Amino acid sequence: MVKARPLIAAGAVIAALAVLLSLGSWQMLRRAEKHVLIARIEVQMQAPPVVLPAAINDPAAFDYRRVTVRGRYLHGREMLLLNRVRNGVAGIHVITPLVREDGPTVLVDRGWAPLARPADDPAFVGQPPGPVTISGVARVPVKTGAFTPDNEPARGLWFSVDLAAMAAAKGIGPVAPVLVVADTRPDGIRKYPIPVPVRAGLRDDHLQYAVTWYSLALVLVGVVIAARRRRRPASEP
Numbered sequence: 001m002v003k004a005r006p007l008i009a010a011g012a013v014i015a016a017l018a019v020l021l022s023l024g025s026w027q028m029l030r031r032a033e034k035h036v037l038i039a040r041i042e043v044q045m046q047a048p049p050v051v052l053p054a055a056i057n058d059p060a061a062f063d064y065r066r067v068t069v070r071g072r073y074l075h076g077r078e079m080l081l082l083n084r085v086r087n088g089v090a091g092i093h094v095i096t097p098l099v100r101e102d103g104p105t106v107l108v109d110r111g112w113a114p115l116a117r118p119a120d121d122p123a124f125v126g127q128p129p130g131p132v133t134i135s136g137v138a139r140v141p142v143k144t145g146a147f148t149p150d151n152e153p154a155r156g157l158w159f160s161v162d163l164a165a166m167a168a169a170k171g172i173g174p175v176a177p178v179l180v181v182a183d184t185r186p187d188g189i190r191k192y193p194i195p196v197p198v199r200a201g202l203r204d205d206h207l208q209y210a211v212t213w214y215s216l217a218l219v220l221v222g223v224v225i226a227a228r229r230r231r232r233p234a235s236e237p
Helices: 004-046 163-170 206-231
Strands: 065-073 079-086 089-099 105-114 132-139 175-182
Touching: 004 065, 004 206, 065 105, 079 105, 079 163, 089 163, 089 175, 105 132, 105 163, 163 175
Parallel strands: 105 175
Antiparallel strands: 065 089, 065 132, 079 089, 089 105, 132 175
8 A cells, every 4th residue: 555655646746737738738729719819800890891781690700890780779778788887987888779671670789878977968868869870890799707697687687788688678579689889979969878999809818827837737847856856865866
């Protein structure tokens, strides 16, 4: 049993080293994939805007694509996306259905408004009743993180964009499979909501994580070497 202990210890060290190196290599692979995604997004963001088509068979192909869309806002069916901060001020994003004549309704993120608004400057005034043309960026809503509260449609509480759930809650029928984040405001609108530009930048911390895992592997090797030297008899070279 005593003789088996060094073998068990060696096996544990080899397994730990393999795990650390694998994690570092996986982070490097994720970094390469992220760079490809960032490059694609930059190309999409720099391309000239296109008219959002009536039918979108591949929503992912329109993610981060600059688009224009024309229709009529359903101001009475707006939804407020909660917990949105701008320049340190708590607020909301205004999601408004835009009814088109040549396709399904589009949900439009019209921008940010503060939670505390003066009584004479509400978020939803001065909206033109007729057709408007909106330019913006199409986005495929991403899944929320573990710390984002669940939406409560029955109470009108929205913490993340869920196109199908929002459409069902407001009874507006089928909607386009992308959200349009507006970067312009129609004539006649007052201060709010303020369009919030879509940023192409994505977090790219994979190199930092990879260095961490590789460094831990190097530390483990150093610890093993130091331990072997301490156990070595004084007579050994």
